[in-house]
Amino acid sequence: MTWKTAVADIPYGGAKGGIGCNPRDLSKSELERLTRVFTQKIHDLIGIHTDVPAPDMGTNAQTMAWILDEYSKFHGHSPAVVTGKPIDLGGSLGREAATGRGVVYATEALLAEYGKSIKGMTFGIQGFGNVGSWASRLIHEKGGKVIAVSDITGALKNPNGIDIPELLKHKEATGSLKSFNGGDSMAPNELLVHECDVLIPCALGGVLNRLGSIAEHLGPINYCA
Numbered sequence: 349m350t351w352k353t354a355v356a357d358i359p360y361g362g363a364k365g366g367i368g369c370n371p372r373d374l375s376k377s378e379l380e381r382l383t384r385v386f387t388q389k390i391h392d393l394i395g396i397h398t399d400v401p402a403p404d405m406g407t408n409a410q411t412m413a414w415i416l417d418e419y420s421k422f423h424g425h426s427p428a429v430v431t432g433k434p435i436d437l438g439g440s441l442g443r444e445a446a447t448g449r450g451v452v453y454a455t456e457a458l459l460a461e462y463g464k465s466i467k468g469m470t471f472g473i474q475g476f477g478n479v480g481s482w483a484s485r486l487i488h489e490k491g492g493k494v495i496a497v498s499d500i501t502g503a504l505k506n507p508n509g510i511d512i513p514e515l516l517k518h519k520e521a522t523g524s525l526k527s528f529n530g531g532d533s534m535a536p537n538e539l540l541v542h543e544c545d546v547l548i549p550c551a552l553g554g555v556l557n558r559l560g561s562i563a564e565h566l567g568p569i570n571y572c573a
């Protein structure tokens with residue numbers, strides 16, 4: 349991220365920072381107080397020309413709105429101090445889907461080199477957060493067949509293709525991949541060796557830590573990240 353933003357000449361520092369907690373265990377009020385105190389501690393370290401925070405694991409547009417509001421108490425209204433904020437506060441249209449869409453564009457470019465397209469291909473997607481869910485949705489819309497997905501709550505497989513819009517509704521309603529009736533459950537680690545045309549890792553960094561040994565079992569699978 350540091351190199352990517354430097355090449356584009358935009359003031360995103362590329363560092364990672366956050367709070368060690370599980371947002372699912374906290375109320376909205378608790379999350380707001382935590383975020384605002386965190387912003388009070390770092391407001392002198394961030395800025396529109398210094399280091400611009402962006403949302404990541406466990407955060408969303410609401411989190412960024414709290415940071416913007418708290419930062420503005422010290423430095424005046426500064427909508428450019430964070431990305432990923434709500435559209436009404438100056439956020440960018442399409443920002444939420446941007447990373448997942450980029451993964452799909454990269455996948456299309458890779459497949460084109462082999463004279464193939466997303467339509468009709470089978471996909472395994474590790475991680476069903478913002479990136480993985482959007483990548484799955486767009487692949488599904490383009491006629492690709494997502495046959496396996498996993499996240500921290502579990503993993504699903506369906507050789508005939510998972511109904512991604514229905515899975516998204518289920519995940520929104522329950523917060524989990526479990527109990528979805530459009531696929532069979534499997535161990536999350538099995539996804540990496542589940543037969544498919546394209547494997548797309550969209551989970552946290554560090555989850556692929558023995559690629560050498562994994563690759564021996566995967567066979568002719570293309571990697572996109």
